[in-house]
Amino acid sequence: MLEFFSANILSVVLVFGTVVIIHELGHFFVAKLLKIRVEAFAVGFGPRLFGFRKAETDYRVCAIPLGGYVKMTGENPSEGLTGGVEEFLSRPKWQRFLVAVMGPVMNVLLAIILLTAIFYHKFETPAWLSEPVVVGIIESNSPAEKAGIQAGDRIVAIGNQRNLTWEEFSLEVATSANRPLELEISRKDQIIRKTVIPESQGKHHGGYLGVFPYSPSLSVVKNIVGGKPAAEAGMRPGDKIIKVGDVDLERAGKDLADVLNLYKDETVPIVVWRNGQQLELKVKPYLDKASKRRMIGIERDQTQKMIVRNLTVKEAFQESVKQNIKFTGLIFDILQKLFKHEVSIRMMSGPIGIAQQSGIAARSGFTDLVFLMAAISLNLGIMNLLPIPVLDGGIIAIIVVETLIRRDLSLRLRERITQVGFVVLILLAVIITYNDIIKVLPASLEKYFP
CATH class of the missing domain: 2.30.42.10 (PDZ domain)
Structure with a gap:
């Protein structure tokens, strides 16, 4: 807890505030462009602290800094719709789709722009991440040692994934705690197959195998x-x-x-x-x-061999798109494994976790802080596309269903769906916040919490 409260508050505001404002601006600008009445543009939830009004819109900062929202006239079925052209639900489906999707789109664009700027300024990455998985160090009593893996072994495949780099291998192990992995190993011109089960380790309950490259x-x-x-x-x-x-x-x-x-x-x-x-x-x-x-x-000496390249703006943009596509794939992979109960929900972080990581990144350097902002922005964009009512993805899912059945859902059904979505969202927030709190507790107290 002390680490969290001592984190750099400005870095938390910069990271979380920026990605939230950019997200809401996506909804706001499209709604204004389509002449949908916007009643409020809010950063935060709960009671209004301060702000200003311009024309029909109240621009406000609220007391609970856990997100933000754009309040449009007629977006809630319980409001008593009049059918006026200024109401969100009175607009054609394609217009509602554009308003809903532009929040996540803006987050993805922000992630691409930030990484492009980082890579153009200086593209630097540890060389070992892109190297083949040749085992250099094996920790004693680790799952790898117990399975008989030796120094010099080259792990050429996990299941159907072949010719892995250390980065790909490490991510697969980290998301495979307590699940058997089928390894194909090249050792002195022999192919050996072994089954190894990574242990759950650390506050995030990530998979641990105990093998590392030699440095x-x-x-x-x-x-x-x-x-x-x-x-x-x-x-x-x-x-x-x-x-x-x-x-x-x-x-x-x-x-x-x-x-x-x-x-x-x-x-x-x-x-x-x-x-x-x-x-x-x-x-x-x-x-x-x-x-x-x-x-x-x-x-x-912790010095690592680094790959350093001077990229043009075009090359930096291409590398940024490539990295964001890779990160997106990883997010969906973790979500899929979460639903299958193959990874711990401890791998997810909420506002407390974001605040803690923001403080660490700020102390590490401005580049790391910007990189973290890009990662959080991409995560926010992807997570908002999940088909959970209340989220942007839930709105899009309803539009898709209405398009398929060729009629609008009744206002009563929409209201019930919204209520269910709100309950689900609250439960998720409680679970993720609980996880965040557990992860910042001292090890002596963590054992008392499941």
Whole structure:
């Protein structure tokens, strides 16, 4: 909770406020263009805090900052419609469709524009994401180790998905917690097939397999903490750790922190490469109380090999469209798995989760904040297209049904559908907010909540 409340409030307002206003402007501009009477343009819900009136429209900011709305005359069946041309439900279906769909469309366009700007400014991505899935590190007692996966194995397929990159593989594992995955592995000119079940891990209950690409920089010492075992043993910045005890880290596919935790001896021999020669240092790890892991007091080099390209505006736009299509596919994949109960609803985030991520992104840098805004905008656009009454997708679904049956639904039926949709939306909001609260609780309290 403290992390949430200490987050950068301005970043929350910027991210959430921008995507909501852009969404509502889509509805607003089309309604005005079609001369449908707009009674209110609101940011937030609940009591009006402040605003101004211009012509027929009240522009207002409301007390509950969880969204926004455009109130059009005659959009609610219970209002008592007169059939006037200024009423939303009195308009032809194609006009109502345009008003409903333009909110999500504006969110998608915003996501494309933001990513285009980011990629034009600087296109940079970790190289390992686009590389083949060659196992470099296997964590001890992980599902991968228990399944017999080894360092150097190349995972060439999951089910019917072949020639995966690390990015595609990681996403598939993350959305497959507690579900068996059929892996096809290439090992020394042999094809091996294994079934492995990723464990549910973390506050989001994502899938965990315990395999990672090898990064040489992770074995390089960046800084030494004074007074800690590494400093006392004579370790220096720039040393490359190649062995811990009798374990060759690269050959065994093990991470330094993992091996240190497995060794129970008071003194551990660590072999480092320094100035063209190997040196053996005697190090006495200490138990860190917070993580409950053995440590030696070093900061490792986290530098990653990056792919950096200078893109033209056209190339940046094309890359943005490509990434947004990929993200859209991922959203639908997660939604499909949610409905099938194949992933945890903890993977979804609401306003509290968005606020927390906004604060983290703001501290990381403006580019990360803009990237987060693009992702949230795309999510908002896609989620609003779901056929749930009250949402834009529900309005569109009703229009499609009326078109197919070649008559309008009765006002009484529309009113009942709206009431059901409102209840569903409230229940979803309660569930997602509950999940958000659970995810920001300390681990000591989280265990008391299902």
